[in-house]
Amino acid sequence: AELGLTEQEVKDFGRQFFTLYGDAYKGQKRISPPAGKVLEFPSTFRPLEGVCLDYLLGRGYDVSVAQRYNLQCADITDPFWKFRVIFPFYFDWKLVAWTGRTIYKDVDPRYKNISNKQSLMDVRATLYNIDALARNSILVEGPTDVLRIGSACAAVIGLEFTNAQV
Numbered sequence: 001a002e003l004g005l006t007e008q009e010v011k012d013f014g015r016q017f018f019t020l021y022g023d024a025y026k027g028q029k030r031i032s033p034p035a036g037k038v039l040e041f042p043s044t045f046r047p048l049e050g051v052c053l054d055y056l057l058g059r060g061y062d063v064s065v066a067q068r069y070n071l072q073c074a075d076i077t078d079p080f081w082k083f084r085v086i087f088p089f090y091f092d093w094k095l096v097a098w099t100g101r102t103i104y105k106d107v108d109p110r111y112k113n114i115s116n117k118q119s120l121m122d123v124r125a126t127l128y129n130i131d132a133l134a135r136n137s138i139l140v141e142g143p144t145d146v147l148r149i150g151s152a153c154a155a156v157i158g159l160e161f162t163n164a165q166v
Contacts, residue, residue, distance in 0.1 A: 032091070033120040039095045044078035045086060047071070052085050055103035056147075065147050069129070072098070084112065087143040089123055090131050096120040099128075099143065099157060111142070111157065125164035127154035 048056065048066040052073035056066060065071070070088050074081035084100030097119035100112050113123045127133075128143045129151065138153035139161065140146060146155045156165055 033094065033096045037120055039097070039118075039120045041072060041086075041088075041095070041098075042074070042078070042081075044075040044081065045072045046075070048073050048085065051083065052103055056085060059144075061147055069143075069147065074100075080112070083107075087128060089121070089126055089128055091121060091126050093131055094120075096126060097123045099123055101142075101144065113157065122164075123157050124162050127156060127165050129154045 048071040050073065052071075053063070053066060056071070057063070072086035072088065074084065074086065076082050081100050083103050085103065086098050086100045088095055089097040089099070097114050099114070102110055102112075113119075116122050127139070129146045132151040133154050138149060140149060140153050140155045142155050142157065146153055156162075
């Protein structure tokens with residue numbers, strides 16, 4: 001209860017969510033990554049440090065959050081990912097995709113996703129932090145919400161969730 005919510009409040013929220021939206025997803029097939037394939041971070045990625053770590057610290061996060069979620073950053077030589085906090089997506093504890101959030105306010109798009117050709121799963125077909133979920137969990141909008149709330153939640157990427165995510 002990193003937000004100060006009791007376990008019962010978290011369970012009640014989950015119950016209310018699935019009461020409202022659960023019927024829309026009955027019978028949906030769960031999507032899994034291809035068997036036997038492995039995704040690795042590019043050689044330009046490294047554990048979060050420098051201006052990217054400063055960005056998180058400036059938003060009130062602790063260094064331990066970067067370690068707990070294996071957040072990454074890219075070398076300045078990486079034109080696509082530089083100056084972004086990299087949020088890895090795991091499925092069955094295997095890296096399947098990532099998204100990167102810019103550390104600057106005036107940069108669009110705010111988030112960039114690994115391409116579907118490069119990833120093992122489309123980020124819109126899984127949830128950020130899915131492996132840490134319990135039976136009753138909170139679904140939030142984005143990865144930074146997961147960092148703020150804690151391991152009792154997972155994030156869709158964007159304002160809507162897809163059939164594959166539920």
